[in-house]
Amino acid sequence: GNSVTQMEGPVTLSEEAFLTINCTYTATGYPSLFWYVQYPGEGLQLLLKATKADDKGSNKGFEATYRKETTSFHLEKGSVQVSDSAVYFCALSKHGSSNTGKLIFGQGTTLQVKP
Amino acid sequence: GAGVSQTPSNKVTEKGKYVELRCDPISGHTALYWYRQSLGQGPEFLIYFQGTGAADDSGLPNDRFFAVRPEGSVSTLKIQRTERGDSAVYLCASSYSGTGGGNTEAFFGQGTRLTVV
Numbered sequence: 049g050n051s052v053t054q055m056e057g058p059v060t061l062s063e064e065a066f067l068t069i070n071c072t073y074t075a076t077g078y079p080s081l082f083w084y085v086q087y088p089g090e091g092l093q094l095l096l097k098a099t100k101a102d103d104k105g106s107n108k109g110f111e112a113t114y115r116k117e118t119t120s121f122h123l124e125k126g127s128v129q130v131s132d133s134a135v136y137f138c139a140l141s142k143h144g145s146s147n148t149g150k151l152i153f154g155q156g157t158t159l160q161v162k163p
Numbered sequence: 164g165a166g167v168s169q170t171p172s173n174k175v176t177e178k179g180k181y182v183e184l185r186c187d188p189i190s191g192h193t194a195l196y197w198y199r200q201s202l203g204q205g206p207e208f209l210i211y212f213q214g215t216g217a218a219d220d221s222g223l224p225n226d227r228f229f230a231v232r233p234e235g236s237v238s239t240l241k242i243q244r245t246e247r248g249d250s251a252v253y254l255c256a257s258s259y260s261g262t263g264g265g266n267t268e269a270f271f272g273q274g275t276r277l278t279v280v
Contacts, residue, residue, distance in 0.1 A: 091167075151198075
């Protein structure tokens, strides 16, 4: 079946450090891949997405590249800020005429950035 | 415009009781999803509506769970004979269209935290 696996957290970094949160997936066919973020006290928000192999999604300084050969979609940011502290979820959605758009999420990775 | 609205934000109920959770999607969004998020886990899909009909209910855990969307906008998730294991945050999301290979963004509400005591 389809699944998403993320690195376990929490991840604790100092401000301006480099961030990587690993995400790998298992899926038949060619899914779309997403990173969602949940800030404290807020709902899930789409951070970035990629819909086909080698696409790079980017937003707010975050980037992730759809790697079909390694079935990965790792999230990176060159210099994190305290305001990036949140829970990050990797997710996939299937293509196709029968696609319902439902998302399959990883378990989430908590990021804490200290000043 | 308003985002996805879920009410109540918190619900505490006794084991065995019936509960209803409401979702008001973004106006014009035909696709509506319910997810359940247990502590420390990612959201898990429950059910998907396209318009008024439940197009995919494969995620509903058992027949105590039921959802409706009678007029194609507001949806209600109904849980009968609640159990302590039903305690979780129930999330609702809507998008303009459920099809298209995930190319349309899903917008999430803030969820209803259900606690069964």
